[in-house]
Amino acid sequence: MRKMEKIEKIEDLPGVGPALADKLMEGGYRDLMSVAAAAPGELKDAAGVGEATAKKIIGAAQEALDMGYETGIDVMKRREQIGRLTTGSTDLDKLLGGGIESQSITEFYGKFAAGKTQITHQLSVNVQLPKERGGLEGKALYIDTEGTFRPERIVQMARSLGLDEEEVLRNIKVGRAYNSDHQMLLAEKAENIVREDNIRLVIVDSLMGLFRAEYVGRGTLADRQQKLNRHLATLGKIASMYNLPVVVTNQVMAQPGILFGDPTEPIGGHILGHKSTFRIYLRKGKGEKRVAKLVDSPCLPEGECVFTITEDGIRD
Ligand code: ADP
Ligand code: MG
Numbered sequence: 001m002r003k004m005e006k007i008e009k010i011e012d013l014p015g016v017g018p019a020l021a022d023k024l025m026e027g028g029y030r031d032l033m034s035v036a037a038a039a040p041g042e043l044k045d046a047a048g049v050g051e052a053t054a055k056k057i058i059g060a061a062q063e064a065l066d067m068g069y070e071t072g073i074d075v076m077k078r079r080e081q082i083g084r085l086t087t088g089s090t091d092l093d094k095l096l097g098g099g100i101e102s103q104s105i106t107e108f109y110g111k112f113a114a115g116k117t118q119i120t121h122q123l124s125v126n127v128q129l130p131k132e133r134g135g136l137e138g139k140a141l142y143i144d145t146e147g148t149f150r151p152e153r154i155v156q157m158a159r160s161l162g163l164d165e166e167e168v169l170r171n172i173k174v175g176r177a178y179n180s181d182h183q184m185l186l187a188e189k190a191e192n193i194v195r196e197d198n199i200r201l202v203i204v205d206s207l208m209g210l211f212r213a214e215y216v217g218r219g220t221l222a223d224r225q226q227k228l229n230r231h232l233a234t235l236g237k238i239a240s241m242y243n244l245p246v247v248v249t250n251q252v253m254a255q256p257g258i259l260f261g262d263p264t265e266p267i268g269g270h271i272l273g274h275k276s277t278f279r280i281y282l283r284k285g286k287g288e289k290r291v292a293k294l295v296d297s298p299c300l301p302e303g304e305c306v307f308t309i310t311e312d313g314i315r316d
Contacts, residue, residue: 007064086134088314089307110282138200160312
């Protein structure tokens, strides 16, 4: 039997020498956790090794981190750490079981002007509130793929909550993504920023816009889904490793039949369905009213509520 040495770094893994460790680092695998959570196919490409070796490396990292089964008590303890972030609407919070959960990906989807971007703005402000006011006492990281982040809107929302608008703006890190690769890179970089800074919320508005635009008519749906899958894995990992909520938006097509299937289905289809733990469908009501429908969640009943978008932000 191999002598058990304590494995703490990537270089300590059996079969990983300094050269391979460097390659892994370059490929974005900076610690045991990122190796342990990797898919063999990905790691294989990044490290330039065979599939079997990749599997062995991942297995060793998982073992080192003791990532096997755990008891229900362990799961419960971890779930007790879950933080909840207010949306600004008590009804919407209630629908979500007390607010947006950490350790999860929450997806808001709906047509143009349904309020997706307004919600992500509001959450970037609210996350900075003290816990008693429904915040998570931290900063926000905002990946903007459509160029719709508006500091002026943040200022309005911050003012209405009596917060220092300049500080609120300073506490939102905005990454403008220009193509899907850039978007993915920003998410990967987010991991480092989250580790070093007190980021308590990660947003991607919108998740699919760039992917959709780039892959239109190229007939490479499988490619797109694979990339999207990787992107979501990165986001999911951040949510669970750092106990924070990840919120993504997703557009549904206004005109039926333009792309794939059901027009009221969010772009991204099934893959996204599996990865986002909470999905909320938004639609316009009269005037400033909006209707939110919880579509599926692991332990909450389906339901609907009404909220408003006012000058002050998201309200009941
Ligand atoms: P999308 O779902 O496309 O991201 P948005 O979140 O951008 O939609 O919502 C846009 C809507 O939000 C506008 O049509 C308007 O009704 C409302 N809105 C935007 N800014 C304000 C504001 N300052 N005051 C009141 N309502 C606003
Ligand atoms: Mg938007």
